[in-house]
Amino acid sequence: MYNTSTLNEILSRTVDQFKLIYGDDLKSVILYGSYARGDYDCESDIDVVALVNRNRDELNLSYADIINFCSNIDIEYGIMLSASVLPYMEYMKYKNDLPYYANIALEGVVLNA
Structure with a gap:
């Protein structure tokens, strides 16, 4: 479990890394899961997903x-960062139908736009 300052530092670095890798194709980075809901504990990981304007390949x-x-991040901070990347158009198409996508849409906190 981390204080808000450390969490914000990790999330900021994560957004910067996604921007570095995907550039202008990065549509958004979303925090979801226990840290987004505020019910995290010492065993929780940080769940983020990047929505990118590229295909899966x-x-x-x-x-x-x-x-x-x-x-x-795990080595430096001692916390697991679970990051995934999804094609933006696929997410938009299925966010109301597939449970994983719907969960992101329902509880997600957009870190950048």
Whole structure:
């Protein structure tokens, strides 16, 4: 469990990393899960998703960069950052139908626009 200052630092670095990787194709970064709901505890991870204006094949090319960044956050702060990336158009199409997407839409907190 982390104080607001540390959480904000991690989230800011995460948004910056997604911007670095995806540039203008980055549509938004959303915090969801227990930290978004405010019911986190010492066992909670930080769940974020980036919505990117690219297809899945293109997004898969940057998967290693995301994993490395998350690992570095874990080492530096001692907390697991669970980051995922979704095609923006796919998310928009299914956000009312698929449970995972609907959960992001329902409880998510947009970190950037």
